Amino acid sequence: DVQMTQSPSTLSASVGDRVTIACRASRNISRWLAWYQQKPGKAPKLLIYTTSTLQTGVPSRFSGSGSGTEFTLTISSLQPDDFATYYCQQYSSYSRTFGRGTKVGVK
Amino acid sequence: EVELLESGGGLVQPGESLRLSCVASGFSFNTYAMSWVRQTPGKGLQWVSGISGSGGNSYYADSVKGRFTISRDNSKNTIFLQMNNLRAEDAAIYYCAKDTGYDGYYYFDQWGQGTLVTVSS
Numbered sequence: 001d002v003q004m005t006q007s008p009s010t011l012s013a014s015v016g017d018r019v020t021i022a023c024r025a026s027r028n029i030s031r032w033l034a035w036y037q038q039k040p041g042k043a044p045k046l047l048i049y050t051t052s053t054l055q056t057g058v059p060s061r062f063s064g065s066g067s068g069t070e071f072t073l074t075i076s077s078l079q080p081d082d083f084a085t086y087y088c089q090q091y092s093s094y095s096r097t098f099g100r101g102t103k104v105g106v107k
Numbered sequence: 108e109v110e111l112l113e114s115g116g117g118l119v120q121p122g123e124s125l126r127l128s129c130v131a132s133g134f135s136f137n138t139y140a141m142s143w144v145r146q147t148p149g150k151g152l153q154w155v156s157g158i159s160g161s162g163g164n165s166y167y168a169d170s171v172k173g174r175f176t177i178s179r180d181n182s183k184n185t186i187f188l189q190m191n192n193l194r195a196e197d198a199a200i201y202y203c204a205k206d207t208g209y210d211g212y213y214y215f216d217q218w219g220q221g222t223l224v225t226v227s228s
Contacts, residue, residue, distance in 0.1 A: 049207075049216075091213055093212055094157070095168060096212060096214075
Protein backbone atom coordinates (compact mmCIF):
# COMPACT_ATOMS: atom_id res chain seq x y z
CA ASP A 1 0.00 0.00 0.00
CA VAL A 2 1.02 3.59 -0.55
CA GLN A 3 1.93 5.21 2.76
CA MET A 4 0.86 8.83 3.25
CA THR A 5 2.81 10.97 5.72
CA GLN A 6 1.43 14.30 6.85
CA SER A 7 3.28 17.07 8.65
CA PRO A 8 2.97 18.61 11.05
CA SER A 9 0.61 16.45 13.10
CA THR A 10 -0.60 19.53 14.98
CA LEU A 11 -0.21 23.23 14.47
CA SER A 12 -1.39 26.29 16.30
CA ALA A 13 -2.46 29.33 14.36
CA SER A 14 -4.43 32.54 14.62
CA VAL A 15 -7.29 33.85 12.53
CA GLY A 16 -5.80 35.48 9.45
CA ASP A 17 -2.68 33.31 9.40
CA ARG A 18 -1.48 31.54 6.29
CA VAL A 19 -1.39 27.81 7.03
CA THR A 20 0.42 25.12 5.04
CA ILE A 21 0.10 21.37 5.55
CA ALA A 22 2.38 18.88 3.83
CA CYS A 23 1.59 15.39 2.62
CA ARG A 24 4.16 12.95 1.25
CA ALA A 25 3.43 9.71 -0.60
CA SER A 26 5.71 6.68 -0.36
CA ARG A 27 5.68 6.35 -4.14
CA ASN A 28 4.65 8.38 -7.17
CA ILE A 29 0.86 8.94 -7.16
CA SER A 30 0.85 11.49 -9.99
CA ARG A 31 -1.85 13.99 -8.97
CA TRP A 32 -4.30 11.47 -7.49
CA LEU A 33 -4.64 13.21 -4.15
CA ALA A 34 -7.58 14.56 -2.19
CA TRP A 35 -7.86 16.63 0.97
CA TYR A 36 -10.59 16.39 3.61
CA GLN A 37 -11.58 18.49 6.60
CA GLN A 38 -13.02 16.83 9.70
CA LYS A 39 -14.53 18.43 12.76
CA PRO A 40 -15.12 16.58 16.06
CA GLY A 41 -18.01 14.14 15.90
CA LYS A 42 -18.52 14.69 12.17
CA ALA A 43 -17.63 12.81 9.02
CA PRO A 44 -14.79 14.00 6.80
CA LYS A 45 -15.73 16.60 4.22
CA LEU A 46 -14.11 16.73 0.79
CA LEU A 47 -12.21 19.95 0.14
CA ILE A 48 -9.93 19.31 -2.82
CA TYR A 49 -9.44 16.53 -5.37
CA THR A 50 -6.91 15.79 -8.08
CA THR A 51 -4.39 17.79 -6.04
CA SER A 52 -5.77 21.25 -6.74
CA THR A 53 -9.45 21.20 -7.79
CA LEU A 54 -11.76 22.73 -5.20
CA GLN A 55 -14.94 20.84 -4.43
CA THR A 56 -18.08 22.85 -5.12
CA GLY A 57 -18.81 25.23 -2.27
CA VAL A 58 -15.32 25.19 -0.76
CA PRO A 59 -13.97 28.71 -0.12
CA SER A 60 -11.20 29.92 -2.40
CA ARG A 61 -8.86 30.49 0.57
CA PHE A 62 -8.17 26.75 0.33
CA SER A 63 -5.71 25.63 -2.31
CA GLY A 64 -3.70 22.54 -3.11
CA SER A 65 -0.53 21.89 -5.05
CA GLY A 66 2.07 19.25 -5.81
CA SER A 67 2.59 16.14 -7.86
CA GLY A 68 4.37 12.82 -7.66
CA THR A 69 5.16 12.37 -3.98
CA GLU A 70 5.00 15.87 -2.48
CA PHE A 71 1.78 17.78 -1.90
CA THR A 72 0.57 20.74 0.12
CA LEU A 73 -2.72 22.16 1.34
CA THR A 74 -2.70 25.90 1.97
CA ILE A 75 -5.25 28.05 3.75
CA SER A 76 -4.43 31.59 2.70
CA SER A 77 -6.16 33.37 5.60
CA LEU A 78 -7.36 31.12 8.39
CA GLN A 79 -10.97 31.68 9.44
CA PRO A 80 -12.70 30.62 12.68
CA ASP A 81 -14.54 27.84 10.85
CA ASP A 82 -11.24 26.33 9.65
CA PHE A 83 -10.08 25.02 13.02
CA ALA A 84 -10.32 21.30 12.35
CA THR A 85 -8.29 18.24 11.38
CA TYR A 86 -7.17 17.85 7.77
CA TYR A 87 -6.40 14.59 6.00
CA CYS A 88 -4.81 13.79 2.67
CA GLN A 89 -5.82 10.68 0.74
CA GLN A 90 -4.29 9.03 -2.31
CA TYR A 91 -6.39 7.26 -4.91
CA SER A 92 -3.74 5.98 -7.29
CA SER A 93 -4.66 2.40 -6.44
CA TYR A 94 -7.71 0.58 -5.17
CA SER A 95 -6.32 0.41 -1.68
CA ARG A 96 -6.96 4.05 -0.95
CA THR A 97 -4.87 5.32 1.96
CA PHE A 98 -5.02 8.39 4.18
CA GLY A 99 -2.52 10.48 6.05
CA ARG A 100 -2.74 10.50 9.85
CA GLY A 101 -4.11 14.01 9.90
CA THR A 102 -3.06 17.52 10.87
CA LYS A 103 -4.99 19.18 13.67
CA VAL A 104 -5.19 22.95 13.29
CA GLY A 105 -5.81 24.54 16.66
CA VAL A 106 -6.02 28.00 18.15
CA LYS A 107 -2.74 29.66 19.09
CA GLU B 108 -29.29 16.59 -1.56
CA VAL B 109 -27.15 13.49 -1.13
CA GLU B 110 -27.72 11.59 2.08
CA LEU B 111 -26.04 8.44 3.37
CA LEU B 112 -27.44 6.84 6.51
CA GLU B 113 -25.59 3.99 8.19
CA SER B 114 -27.00 1.58 10.74
CA GLY B 115 -26.19 -1.75 12.34
CA GLY B 116 -23.30 -0.87 14.60
CA GLY B 117 -23.13 -2.11 18.16
CA LEU B 118 -21.22 -4.04 20.79
CA VAL B 119 -20.14 -7.58 19.95
CA GLN B 120 -17.68 -10.07 21.38
CA PRO B 121 -14.57 -11.19 19.50
CA GLY B 122 -15.43 -13.85 16.95
CA GLU B 123 -19.00 -12.66 16.50
CA SER B 124 -20.64 -11.12 13.43
CA LEU B 125 -22.33 -7.85 12.57
CA ARG B 126 -24.02 -6.51 9.46
CA LEU B 127 -23.84 -2.84 8.62
CA SER B 128 -26.24 -1.10 6.23
CA CYS B 129 -26.13 2.22 4.43
CA VAL B 130 -29.15 3.70 2.71
CA ALA B 131 -28.42 6.33 0.07
CA SER B 132 -30.58 9.03 -1.45
CA GLY B 133 -30.23 12.09 -3.64
CA PHE B 134 -28.19 10.64 -6.51
CA SER B 135 -28.31 7.94 -9.16
CA PHE B 136 -27.22 5.16 -6.85
CA ASN B 137 -26.44 2.41 -9.35
CA THR B 138 -24.03 4.59 -11.31
CA TYR B 139 -21.56 5.02 -8.48
CA ALA B 140 -19.23 2.72 -6.63
CA MET B 141 -19.54 2.83 -2.86
CA SER B 142 -17.08 2.17 -0.07
CA TRP B 143 -16.79 1.56 3.63
CA VAL B 144 -14.12 3.54 5.48
CA ARG B 145 -13.40 3.14 9.17
CA GLN B 146 -11.80 5.44 11.70
CA THR B 147 -10.06 4.82 14.98
CA PRO B 148 -8.03 7.13 17.19
CA GLY B 149 -5.07 4.78 16.86
CA LYS B 150 -4.99 4.04 13.13
CA GLY B 151 -6.87 7.01 11.72
CA LEU B 152 -8.90 6.64 8.54
CA GLN B 153 -8.71 3.28 6.77
CA TRP B 154 -10.48 2.25 3.57
CA VAL B 155 -12.09 -1.15 4.25
CA SER B 156 -14.03 -2.26 1.20
CA GLY B 157 -15.56 -1.03 -2.02
CA ILE B 158 -18.12 -2.21 -4.54
CA SER B 159 -18.79 -1.20 -8.14
CA GLY B 160 -22.02 0.43 -9.23
CA SER B 161 -23.49 -2.82 -10.51
CA GLY B 162 -22.23 -4.80 -7.56
CA GLY B 163 -20.29 -7.06 -9.89
CA ASN B 164 -16.88 -6.14 -8.51
CA SER B 165 -15.86 -5.88 -4.89
CA TYR B 166 -12.58 -5.00 -3.25
CA TYR B 167 -11.16 -5.38 0.24
CA ALA B 168 -8.33 -4.21 2.40
CA ASP B 169 -5.97 -7.05 3.26
CA SER B 170 -6.85 -6.71 6.94
CA VAL B 171 -10.48 -7.74 6.34
CA LYS B 172 -10.21 -10.00 3.30
CA GLY B 173 -11.92 -13.33 3.94
CA ARG B 174 -13.85 -12.00 6.94
CA PHE B 175 -15.88 -9.09 5.54
CA THR B 176 -18.25 -9.13 2.57
CA ILE B 177 -19.60 -6.05 0.85
CA SER B 178 -22.80 -6.16 -1.18
CA ARG B 179 -25.43 -3.82 -2.52
CA ASP B 180 -29.13 -3.85 -3.41
CA ASN B 181 -29.64 -1.23 -6.09
CA SER B 182 -33.41 -1.65 -5.89
CA LYS B 183 -33.22 -0.35 -2.32
CA ASN B 184 -30.31 2.10 -2.73
CA THR B 185 -28.49 0.22 0.00
CA ILE B 186 -25.05 -1.21 0.59
CA PHE B 187 -24.12 -3.72 3.25
CA LEU B 188 -21.02 -4.85 5.06
CA GLN B 189 -21.20 -8.32 6.55
CA MET B 190 -18.47 -8.56 9.16
CA ASN B 191 -17.62 -12.02 10.46
CA ASN B 192 -15.07 -13.23 12.99
CA LEU B 193 -14.70 -9.75 14.39
CA ARG B 194 -11.50 -8.84 16.19
CA ALA B 195 -10.70 -6.16 18.73
CA GLU B 196 -8.82 -4.24 16.04
CA ASP B 197 -12.00 -3.98 13.93
CA ALA B 198 -13.55 -1.68 16.52
CA ALA B 199 -14.08 1.69 14.86
CA ILE B 200 -16.53 4.18 13.50
CA TYR B 201 -17.59 2.81 10.12
CA TYR B 202 -18.49 5.34 7.44
CA CYS B 203 -20.31 4.69 4.23
CA ALA B 204 -18.80 6.81 1.47
CA LYS B 205 -19.79 7.57 -2.10
CA ASP B 206 -17.07 7.09 -4.68
CA THR B 207 -16.92 9.50 -7.59
CA GLY B 208 -16.98 6.88 -10.33
CA TYR B 209 -18.62 3.62 -11.34
CA ASP B 210 -15.84 1.06 -10.83
CA GLY B 211 -12.27 1.86 -9.97
CA TYR B 212 -10.40 3.93 -7.48
CA TYR B 213 -11.62 7.40 -6.62
CA TYR B 214 -11.92 9.91 -3.86
CA PHE B 215 -15.06 10.20 -1.73
CA ASP B 216 -17.35 13.15 -2.20
CA GLN B 217 -20.07 12.22 0.28
CA TRP B 218 -19.91 10.48 3.66
CA GLY B 219 -22.50 9.18 6.08
CA GLN B 220 -22.54 10.12 9.73
CA GLY B 221 -20.92 6.84 10.76
CA THR B 222 -21.91 3.89 12.91
CA LEU B 223 -19.88 2.71 15.89
CA VAL B 224 -18.67 -0.87 16.11
CA THR B 225 -17.27 -2.02 19.45
CA VAL B 226 -15.60 -5.40 19.80
CA SER B 227 -14.98 -6.41 23.38
CA SER B 228 -15.43 -9.36 25.68
